[in-house]
Amino acid sequence: MPNPTASMQMTDAGVAIVTLENPPVNALHPAVLRSLFAHVREAHASSQVKAIVINGSKQRFSAGFDINQFAQASGGNGLDDTVNDALCELVESGPKPTVAAIEGMALGGGLEVAMSCNARVAVAGAKLGLPELSLGILPGFGGTQRLPRLVGLQKACEMMLTSKPIPAEAGAKLGLVDAVVSSAQLLDTACQLALGIASGVKPRNQSLYRTDKLESLGEAMMILDVARGQTMKRARHLQHPLFCLDAIRIGVEQGGIAGLKAEQEAFAKSAALDTHKALVHIFFAQRTTKRVKGITDVGLKPRPIKKIAVLGGGLMGSGIATASILAGVEVLVKEINQKFLDSGMERIKANIMSQVKKGRMKQAAAEKVLKLAKGTLTYDDFGSVDMVIEAAIEDIKLKQQIFKDLEKACRKDCILSSNTSTIDIKLVGGQTQALDRIVGAHFFSPAHIMPLLEIVRTDQSSPQVVLDTLEYGSRIKKTPVVVGNCTGFAVNRVFFPYTQSACMLVDLGMDPYMVDKAIAGAFGMPMGPFRLSDLVGADIGLHVGANFHDSFPERVYKAPIFPALFDAKRLGEKTGSGFYKFDGKRKTLPDAQGLKPFLEASRKAAGLMEHHKQGPPVKSAQDIIEFIFFPVVNEGCRVIAEGIVDKPADLDVATVLAMGFPPYRGGLIKWADLTGAAHVAKRLSQWAEFFKADGLSGVFEPCQYLKEAASSGRQLSAGNSSASKL
Numbered sequence: 274m275p276n277p278t279a280s281m282q283m284t285d286a287g288v289a290i291v292t293l294e295n296p297p298v299n300a301l302h303p304a305v306l307r308s309l310f311a312h313v314r315e316a317h318a319s320s321q322v323k324a325i326v327i328n329g330s331k332q333r334f335s336a337g338f339d340i341n342q343f344a345q346a347s348g349g350n351g352l353d354d355t356v357n358d359a360l361c362e363l364v365e366s367g368p369k370p371t372v373a374a375i376e377g378m379a380l381g382g383g384l385e386v387a388m389s390c391n392a393r394v395a396v397a398g399a400k401l402g403l404p405e406l407s408l409g410i411l412p413g414f415g416g417t418q419r420l421p422r423l424v425g426l427q428k429a430c431e432m433m434l435t436s437k438p439i440p441a442e443a444g445a446k447l448g449l450v451d452a453v454v455s456s457a458q459l460l461d462t463a464c465q466l467a468l469g470i471a472s473g474v475k476p477r478n479q480s481l482y483r484t485d486k487l488e489s490l491g492e493a494m495m496i497l498d499v500a501r502g503q504t505m506k507r508a509r510h511l512q513h514p515l516f517c518l519d520a521i522r523i524g525v526e527q528g529g530i531a532g533l534k535a536e537q538e539a540f541a542k543s544a545a546l547d548t549h550k551a552l553v554h555i556f557f558a559q560r561t562t563k564r565v566k567g568i569t570d571v572g573l574k575p576r577p578i579k580k581i582a583v584l585g586g587g588l589m590g591s592g593i594a595t596a597s598i599l600a601g602v603e604v605l606v607k608e609i610n611q612k613f614l615d616s617g618m619e620r621i622k623a624n625i626m627s628q629v630k631k632g633r634m635k636q637a638a639a640e641k642v643l644k645l646a647k648g649t650l651t652y653d654d655f656g657s658v659d660m661v662i663e664a665a666i667e668d669i670k671l672k673q674q675i676f677k678d679l680e681k682a683c684r685k686d687c688i689l690s691s692n693t694s695t696i697d698i699k700l701v702g703g704q705t706q707a708l709d710r711i712v713g714a715h716f717f718s719p720a721h722i723m724p725l726l727e728i729v730r731t732d733q734s735s736p737q738v739v740l741d742t743l744e745y746g747s748r749i750k751k752t753p754v755v756v757g758n759c760t761g762f763a764v765n766r767v768f769f770p771y772t773q774s775a776c777m778l779v780d781l782g783m784d785p786y787m788v789d790k791a792i793a794g795a796f797g798m799p800m801g802p803f804r805l806s807d808l809v810g811a812d813i814g815l816h817v818g819a820n821f822h823d824s825f826p827e828r829v830y831k832a833p834i835f836p837a838l839f840d841a842k843r844l845g846e847k848t849g850s851g852f853y854k855f856d857g858k859r860k861t862l863p864d865a866q867g868l869k870p871f872l873e874a875s876r877k878a879a880g881l882m883e884h885h886k887q888g889p890p891v892k893s894a895q896d897i898i899e900f901i902f903f904p905v906v907n908e909g910c911r912v913i914a915e916g917i918v919d920k921p922a923d924l925d926v927a928t929v930l931a932m933g934f935p936p937y938r939g940g941l942i943k944w945a946d947l948t949g950a951a952h953v954a955k956r957l958s959q960w961a962e963f964f965k966a967d968g969l970s971g972v973f974e975p976c977q978y979l980k981e982a983a984s985s986g987r988q989l990s991a992g993n994s995s996a997s998k999l
């Protein structure tokens with residue numbers, strides 16, 4: 274790989290073209306910034322140079338500061354403030370005018386360098402944005418000051434707080450971009466504009482000193498107050514968006530220079546928080562799930578998946594079909610009768626049309642996409658498909674029959690996959706001679722929206738088939754994670770203790786709504802264990818619980834409340850009541866009165882209170898969080914030790930994308946590392962002791978992997994290179 278740098282070329286007309294060179298995205302590595310600084314200084318000093326144009330190599334301007342520097346920074350924040358401050362000042366106010374020529378993207382520090390230039394020309398479709406907040410920091414090269422001065426405070430706050438980029442065309446309407454051109458015209462237009470500014474024909478704008486786009490002081494304060502209020506509501510666990518708004522406010526009140534100083538201080542404060550470490554970790558972890566040992570590093574080439582068949586047009590099958598046709602994959606949907614097929618096809622249509630309603634798709638595009646899905650009641654056309662995804666009901670005999678039929682109906686190179694969430698993949702395909710091309714393709718509901726795809730590999734699945742499935746997952750815009758074959762695979766297995774610890778607290782007298790409040794409110798999960806149980810349904814909970822009990826009897830607590838709720842048909846959302854009451858409009862209300870007899874019966878049947886007259890071993894919200902999540906971490910450690918995941922970071926990504934584990938906590942294992950493995954192990958051991966008399970120590974006993982990390986000080990995310998089920 275060439276060293277990160279910037280290069281400079283002179284045109285005959287006297288324009289110095291300085292190019293950022295650090296492919297693939299021209300990230301602003303400190304060496305690039307130093308080189309850019311040196312070239313800009315040299316160009317300013319040269320009598321040959323009339324104007325400067327800054328662009329990026331390989332049709333990309335820059336994706337911003339090199340995020341690897343944050344990951345590597347120990348102590349500091351990775352930025353070299355002396356170079357960065359002087360660089361933007363030199364670009365904006367040096368003797369020669371500067372123009373940014375933007376193609377592909379100008380994000381974060383990339384856009385900030387471009388905003389320091391006196392004008393910007395961009396190629397149509399180029400993406401411009403300040404996504405720093407999504408990394409737990411804030412713009413640190415003057416973006417908090419220059420963006421409001423270029424597009425107005427309202428829009429600037431929206432762009433920074435949402436981290437969403439805008440296309441060049443929208444940038445032109447807002448005043449962020451001076452001209453939108455084709456790729457072929459970019460350099461020419463930028464050079465002409467730069468020379469025009471140099472000759473005084475065009476004005477030389479310096480964003481930091483502009484005030485014409487800023488709202489009046491009163492209006493500006495109102496905008497900032499509203500933004501603050503919304504941020505505190507929407508991102509109530511996060512401090513850095515508020516630091517960002519503080520820096521903007523100082524700039525508006527006291528001017529751009531004071532604003533820059535405030536920005537620098539706010540940046541340093543944000544960079545010191547665990548939120549930043551966690552979000553940077555998730556950024557890289559999401560990009561490495563597609564690299565799997567023995568699959569992507571052995572020289573295989575993925576075969577394209579152009580056409581698939583989905584067996585079953587139910588909720589999961591129609592969601593999988595929707596995600597596939599949206600990505601241009603042809604889909605054959607098979608059902609067992611016309612009625613089921615019609616409703617499956619209707620569901621696909623409704624999914625696509627909801628994209629149109631939300632303005633994400635045009636009617637004509639929707640109609641074109643819908644043509645990619647065809648219904649069938651037979652296996653007649655299955656010889657034409659590259660992959661089958663079985664999404665029938667969770668009945669082992671039925672699935673085994675389906676796979677026998679598929680073996681006959683499909684080509685010998687067709688991938689056969691099952692969307693089962695509970696059944697052993699080798700059992701599903703056990704009656705075929707095709708185990709080498711059988712994998713699990715476990716989607717999460719609703720399949721066209723949830724971003725994770727667990728690819729379950731058995732010890733007989735061929736690397737080529739896993740690689741092809743990885744490619745298909747990426748093509749349909751899922752984040753694929755390859756996992757081993759075990760009960761619950763990675764996500765459901767790791768999360769089975771989530772509800773059971775909550776039930777233990779309740780059987781010791783704790784209010785279930787207090788548990789949910791701690792987990793959803795104080796910790797930031799989308800919902801607490803009891804609300805989640807109502808979403809999934811007590812019937813499914815019982816069925817899945819029985820599977821886990823069969824596999825891991827020593828660490829499963831059979832909560833008596835579930836059979837009681839099941840018998841009373843309090844299954845959750847689907848029957849209108851469970852732990853909560855539902856009014857049919859997705860409104861959720863606690864139902865203390867209705868739940869009381871079930872809680873009393875459960876506590877009596879559990880008998881835990883007989884040994885623990887003082888009640889549960891935890892009281893505060895923080896204690897409840899640890900009691901619920903540390904057993905989840907413990908199971909995560911077992912999954913790592915057994916090699917069910919390729920690397921611990923995969924578990925972080927999976928828990929964030931499938932369970933809504935707060936990304937700003939870094940995912941399950943990163944969070945445990947930030948909390949400290951020794952603390953996790955100590956607390957689990959205390960609870961194992963607490964529940965000894967109940968015969969429930971196994972629920973909490975720290976596993977070997979966790980104990981070793983705790984005693985050696987090793988990070989849980991360091992992984993276990995010796996174990997692999999993949």
Ligand SMILES: C[C@H](O)CC(=O)SCCNC(=O)CCNC(=O)[C@H](O)C(C)(C)COP(=O)(O)OP(=O)(O)OC[C@H]1O[C@@H](n2cnc3c(N)ncnc32)[C@H](O)[C@@H]1OP(=O)(O)O
Pocket residue numbers: 297298300301336337338339340341352378380381382383385404405408411412413414416557560
């Ligand atoms: C001081 C400043 O204010 C602070 C900053 O600038 S912080 C940085 C702000 N910028 C960002 O957050 C942008 C982050 N990047 C992205 O959103 C996306 O990568 C992108 C839209 C640029 C490109 O997306 P896409 O084409 O899907 O490619 P993607 O796989 O994500 O990235 C390609 C490679 O570039 C790397 N990369 C992307 N942005 C990077 C960055 N800013 N620094 C370092 N590496 C980066 C990725 O890690 C990936 O590396 P890999 O091939 O080794 O896995």
